[in-house]
Amino acid sequence: MPKVSIIIPAYNRADMILTALKSVLAQTYPDWEAIIVDDGSSDNTREVVAGVKDARVRYIYQENKGLPGARNTGIRASSGEYVAFLDSDDAFLPEKLALQVPVLDADPQLCLVAGGFVEVDMNMRPLHEIRPWVKNPTLDLLDWVRTCSFCVGSPLVRRAWLDKAGLFDETMRYVEDWDLWLRLSSMGCHMQWLKEPVYLYRMHASSMVRQAVMMKNGMIAMFDKFFARSDLPPEAAALRGEAYGHAYLNAAARAMAGGDGVEGKACLTAAFEHNPALLDGNPPVAIDTLASFALTPLCPDAKQFMALLANSLPAPLAHWPRRRVFGALYAVQAFEKAANHQPGVSGYAFKAIWNDPAWLRNRGLLKLAFASLRPQRPETSTP
Secondary structure: OOOEEEEEEEOOOOOOHHHHHHHHHOOOOOOEEEEEEEEOOOOOHHHHHHOOOOOOEEEEEEOOOOHHHHHHHHHHHOOOOEEEEOOOOOEEOOOHHHHHHHHHHHOOOEEEEEEEEEEEOOOOOEEEEEOHHHOOOOOOHHHHHHOOOOOOOOEEEEHHHHHHHOOOOOOOOOOHHHHHHHHHHHOOOEEEEEEEEEEEEEOOHHHHHHOHHHHHHHHHHHHHHHHOOOOOOHHHHOOHHHHHHHHHHHHHHHHHHOOOHHHHHHHHHHHHHHOHHHHOOOOOHHHHHHHHHHOOOOOOOHHHHHHHHHHOOOHHHOOOOHHHHHHHHHHHHHHHHHHOOOOOHHHHHHHHHHHOHHHHHOHHHHHHHHHOOOOOOOOOOOO
């Protein structure tokens, strides 16, 4: 039996699945099996997979059941002690298994180890390296109620815990992976970060935006199921408003990225109703969060996004000036450029202050604004 089973669902991905398979074959850890579950494809996925001559790669065809159903078929057909997931349009980094297997081997009480990931464009060119442990260091139940900390290809999971959780919920077409991690955490599954990137996550901006309403409905259904439980710890139950507020804020961001200001405004209104704390701060948490979203690959045009946001703010923020909305965008750009050691930091910091003088009270931004004006020490040479 192989140590690791890699589950690869595929639906009409003949143009991309070979890249995924090559990343499996390139693993420096050799003790694995890969199970491709063709979920009713009408293209030549079967022929592409057949061209991979490796006994460790298996192909299964089934009538279309959806992504969670395809993953479950793969899990049931596999035999590894540990399970990894690879979407057919993404890829593993070569050391993924070599880094994660020893972590689970060393601690039998650990059910899951997750790494970081790199967002890439459609041509697999790197865009951003994501280090989720910076904002969510503990991976406990309260973290999972607030956000989905990693993508489906980041973790390596102990099979016994997947069986215990009942695998993926096949009634869910969206956020089914978040639902599984949330259930595992609520069952006492101990999770740990491996603070290394292990996965290449391809960004499909247009399709993600088109699916905004369906993604929103999936998140709401997940939280409806979770908060209906009678065994929730009080501290988790207390996060109900925050959880739904996040779901609607996420939906507002995706809707506006797709140019739908009406849906975006309705989702923002719902977000504020569920979590009034999103109105706190200067700028408000909601505007700051949406400004950050505007700079992700999911948003095709940051300025157009912020202009639509400024014109779609619901009643609690309808008074917020357009210039201050853009001030939040420029501040986020300044901080991101500074974090990535990119040029132009001071320029964006000054643009943020010009559009919204309230940023003068932010010492961090002021430091960035004036950093380029400091006289540089002359270099000294050793005789």
